[in-house]
Amino acid sequence: MSILEYLFPDQITSPESIKYNCIAWAAGDDKQWWEPDPMHMYYWPPLVPRICTLAAFIKAYESIGFVVCPDGTLEANFIKIALYADPYNNPTHAARLQPNGKWTSKCGDKEDIEHDLTQVCNPPFPYGNVVCFMKKPT
Amino acid sequence: MNGPENLVYMIRSQGNNIPSLFPFKQGIATAKICVIPSPEQLVQEIDAYHDYTPRVYVADTTKLFSQEFKRLLAEWKEQATFLSSATQMAMLPQYQQIIGMGKPAIPLILNELKDRPTHLFWALKAISGMDPVPAKDRGHIDKMIKAWIKWGRQKNYIK
Numbered sequence: 667m668s669i670l671e672y673l674f675p676d677q678i679t680s681p682e683s684i685k686y687n688c689i690a691w692a693a694g695d696d697k698q699w700w701e702p703d704p705m706h707m708y709y710w711p712p713l714v715p716r717i718c719t720l721a722a723f724i725k726a727y728e729s730i731g732f733v734v735c736p737d738g739t740l741e742a743n744f745i746k747i748a749l750y751a752d753p754y755n756n757p758t759h760a761a762r763l764q765p766n767g768k769w770t771s772k773c774g775d776k777e778d779i780e781h782d783l784t785q786v787c788n789p790p791f792p793y794g795n796v797v798c799f800m801k802k803p804t
Numbered sequence: 805m806n807g808p809e810n811l812v813y814m815i816r817s818q819g820n821n822i823p824s825l826f827p828f829k830q831g832i833a834t835a836k837i838c839v840i841p842s843p844e845q846l847v848q849e850i851d852a853y854h855d856y857t858p859r860v861y862v863a864d865t866t867k868l869f870s871q872e873f874k875r876l877l878a879e880w881k882e883q884a885t886f887l888s889s890a891t892q893m894a895m896l897p898q899y900q901q902i903i904g905m906g907k908p909a910i911p912l913i914l915n916e917l918k919d920r921p922t923h924l925f926w927a928l929k930a931i932s933g934m935d936p937v938p939a940k941d942r943g944h945i946d947k948m949i950k951a952w953i954k955w956g957r958q959k960n961y962i963k
Contacts, residue, residue, distance in 0.1 A: 670887065684921055685945045688888045698943035703891045707925050707935065709943025718891065759888050775885040775922070791886055 669790070670777050679770065680778035688721070690748040691772035692760035693730055700726070720797060723757040725747055732800040738783055740767055744801045748783060752794040757787065759793035869905070873912045876902050881922065894926040903930045914956040928952055951955050 671678055689700040690709075701708040702716040711729040715722045724734060727747065738748050740763065748769065750759035761769040761783070768780045773791070786793050880898035887893050894900075900925075902909060910931060913924045925948055930937050936955035941947035956962045 684923065690943075699890065699945060701890055702944060703889075703926070705891075705926055705929055705935075707929065707937065707942060707948070708890060718889070772888075774884065774888055776886065793886075793888075 668776065670773060671781055671792075674779045674781065678777045679779045679780055680772075682776050683772075684775040686772060687774070688760050688772040689726075691770070691778065692762045693722040693727065694745075694762070702726075718756055720749065720751055720755055720757050722758075724798065724800065727800050731802040733802065735799050738763055738769075738796070738799045740765070741801065743804050745804055746799060746801045748796045749798040750787070750793040750802070751797040752792075752797060755797065757797075759791075761786070869908060870912060873902065873905065873909055876905075877916065884923075890923040890926060893923050899927065903927050907931060910956065911961045914962045916951060918953055918962075921945065921949055925952065 667710065668678075668682065685699065686696045687699050687701065690696065690698055698709045699783075700710060702710045702718055702722055704716070706716070710716055711726050714725045714729055728747075730746065732745075735746065738746055740746075746763040748761045748763070749757055750761070751757050759771065761771040761781075764770055764780070769783055770778055770780055771786055772778050772783070773786070779786075783796060787795050877900045880893070880896055880902070883896050883898060884893040902913070903926075910928065913928055913931075916922065917924055917928075924960075934955065937948045937951040941951065953962070
């Protein structure tokens with residue numbers, strides 16, 4: 667049994683994979699790992715600053731049609747995402763709202779899980795708190 | 805026995821035990837070469853001889869090196885659980901220690917990448933100074949692994 671199976675019984679929605687991370691998954695991409703790494707080894711949207719700041723992450727999602735919005739409530743005909751950051755406002759995680767009102771997250775190189783918004787804000791998850799919501803038309 | 809990176813060389817000469825990392829320049833004219841399985845045995849070997857015959861002790865540390873790599877890797881994986889950023893993963897102390905193991909770690913990293921894919925790309929790039937992954941394949945983990953394995957074979961790091 668994996669640690670996520672233990673923590674989130676019946677909420678696992680995919681096998682473990684290192685092919686994509688939460689940032690990609692929130693964007694709807696399960697084919698590549700998104701990261702603005704300084705070594706330029708991973709995918710990051712073109713023309714978006716390759717730095718790990720909230721502003722850069724917002725720009726990354728803006729590059730695929732998202733705009734910042736005030737909350738994470740379900741809204742007809744919109745996809746919403748939540749960005750998480752540590753106490754220093756460094757982005758750490760992203761989740762996507764599903765039509766059933768639950769959020770879906772890829773946890774590092776582990777499985778995808780379905781969860782409540784703040785369920786990944788405490789240890790063992792190192793994600794901090796939700797600092798921004800964004801949305802785009804479906 | 806592997807290449808010189810995996811060997812510990814020590815020299816004993818004229819009654820003086822002179823530890824020295826290879827390459828050493830002690831000017832010994834003749835010496836007996838004693839191959840020992842591990843550095844630990846070096847002390848026993850030195851204690852066993854009291855005739856002051858110059859000897860070069862060569863220990864194959866490959867096994868110890870591999871064990872240390874596996875230990876660091878296991879600890880790193882535990883620490884990196886749930887991290888969404890390969891950069892944050894690479895900043896963990898165990899990962900930095902793997903990078904510090906240098907070029908002899910490259911075959912171990914490549915084999916790990918092949919058998920149990922994980923985010924060891926940063927280590928490979930940091931150690932080798934190379935990045936064989938085409939720009940279009942950045943982020944595509946399978947293609948990144950394939951490119952590094954191909955590179956490793958071309959450079960004879962792995963078969």
